[in-house]
Amino acid sequence: MPSVLIFAKTPYSKTPYDQWLAGSGFEPVILTPREYAEGYAHLPHVHAFDDYDTNQLVDKTALRLAQSHQVQAVFARAEADVVRAAQLRELLGLPGQHTASALAFRDKVLMKNHLAGGPVEIPAYSALDSAYTALDFIEQHGYPVVIKPVSESGSLGANIINDETDLDNYLRHPWRGVSQIEKFIEGPMFHIDGLVINGEVAFIHAFRYVNDCLAFRNNDWLAHHSLAAEDPLFERLVSATRSVLAQLPTPRHTAFHTELWLTPDDRVVFCEIASRTGGGMIPPMVRYCFGIELDKEWLYAECGLPNTFPAPQYRPGGGLLIPPSRGLLEYLPMGGEPDCVREVSMAGSSGQVYQGGVKSGLYLAGYVVAGQTEDDVAANMETVATWFNEQARWAPVGA
DSSP states (O other): OOEEEEEOOSOTTTOOHHHHHTTTTOEEEEEEEGGGHHHHTTSSSEEEESSTTTOTHHHHHHHHHHHHTTEEEEEEOSGGGHHHHHHHHHHHTOSSOOHHHHHHHHOHHHHHHHHTTSSSBOOOEEEEOSHHHHHHHHHHHOSOEEEEESSOOTTTTOEEEOSHHHHHHHHHSOOSSOEEEEEOOOSOEEEEEEEEETTEEEEEEEEEEESOTTGGGGTOOEEEEEOOTTSTTHHHHHHHHHHHHHHTTOOSSEEEEEEEEEOTTSOEEEEEEESSOOOTTHHHHHHHHHSOOHHHHHHHHHTTOOOOOOSOOOOOEEEEEEOOOEEEEEEOOOSOOOTTEEEEEEOOOTTOEEESOOSTTOOSEEEEEEOSSHHHHHHHHHHHHHHHHHHOEEEOTTO
16 A cells, blocks of 8 residues: 655644545555654554654654655655655655755745745845844844744744844844844734645635734733635735745645735735644634645645545634743633634643743644634634633742
8 A cells, every 4th residue: 555654743633644544545654753652553653753853763764664665755744844854755756845945945044035036025134143144234224123043933032132132132042053134024914824736826815913923922822813805905915925935946735824914004024934834723723714624635635636625615713822821730721611612722731830932833722713704703812812811720830
């Protein structure tokens, strides 16, 4: 039986690959972090690893498995796996995204190099290799600026630098990997998610962030909700994303997650794009709003299987992420959610000690929230966040 090798950096409850592939003629071969292995344990080919993101035994094992099984496709939905999967496909001569494309979607400097001079505005930017580079950039462009890693996701390691005090604080403890610096862009952020299948955009939709992507650092909730296609911003955001996809070496089959700003003077400005599904509650939100399982359809495309898109539908919806606070979680509310909640995803548990939010896509509790209109959804998400905060109980560590 032909196999698909899957880098599975998600719990089984979110990505039941065997269920999705049932009757397709493909058998999944799973590589997964140790903490998710139990969920996949009923499958015949599961390989678990500690330190999954950086453990190169993952790569070695993947190659050996591909050589010993009839692997005809490689699938990877997590940012940490995009490049290793592309390198493996290229080494084996398998179809799908190869290394140059993966790097263009992962390295934020290389990404902007591709887009510079194109139809979509990008902020002033530079690779950051020293304090001297930062000082030179700020001298040219002024404050505020943003310094962030070139290859992380979920706003991990991002720093807004408003003045020299902020700069000095950053330079005392800089990010240890490769970073970039860019001009800070004022304005709300939107994300545009979708699928490219057979080289064509098969699905695309725009969503509005509620609170910004750094809200987790203040233990504040982050959310996003769908925009109606009739919204005056919708087509501008979608058109900009199509232009970005056209300029980049976009693979023949891929999910994508784009982030764009709308400035106070009404300019659409590019932030970044990833060749993967969005994190957090984006996949279940899309499933609720449109009936489309993004990862399943992308997996089918990688395997050369026909898509299973339902008939077109749309209903307003949103995704709400509650980050952990600092302290001992004495009580995590489960059950009794407001009536507008359509799906619940718990990533935490009572009795655990937390150190606050780590990145925007990592959450304690996640909710898909419904409403009659997009404005209703936004209001309902505030209601759910208030309900959660009133119900959850925290204690200082050591109290």
